[in-house]
Amino acid sequence: MQSHPHSPSKSALATSSSAPGLPAAPCPTLAAIKARAKSLKKWRKQEHLRFFSGWCASLHALGFSF
Structure with a gap:
C-alpha cells in the first residue's frame, strides 16, 4: 500500500536545454x-629554492662557509 500517490515517471536525460x-x-x-x-x-x-637560499644565508651569517 502506497501512502502517497505517485505520478508516472518520465525518463529523460538532463541536458542544458531541459x-x-x-x-x-x-x-x-x-x-x-x-x-x-x-x-x-x-x-x-x-x-x-627560496628555502634553500635562506638556509645557505643563515649558515653564512653564522660563519660557516657553504
Missing part, C-alpha cells in the same frame, strides 16, 4: 589541466 535556469558547469580542457599542473610544479620548485 534545465534552462541552471548554468552549465565549466569543463576544464586537457591543456588547462596541464598548464595548472606545470604552474604548480614551478611554484613548488621556486619555494624549495
Whole structure:
C-alpha cells in the first residue's frame, strides 16, 4: 500500500536545454589541466629554492662557509 500517490515517471536525460535556469558547469580542457599542473610544479620548485637560499644565508651569517 502506497501512502502517497505517485505520478508516472518520465525518463529523460538532463541536458542544458531541459534545465534552462541552471548554468552549465565549466569543463576544464586537457591543456588547462596541464598548464595548472606545470604552474604548480614551478611554484613548488621556486619555494624549495627560496628555502634553500635562506638556509645557505643563515649558515653564512653564522660563519660557516657553504
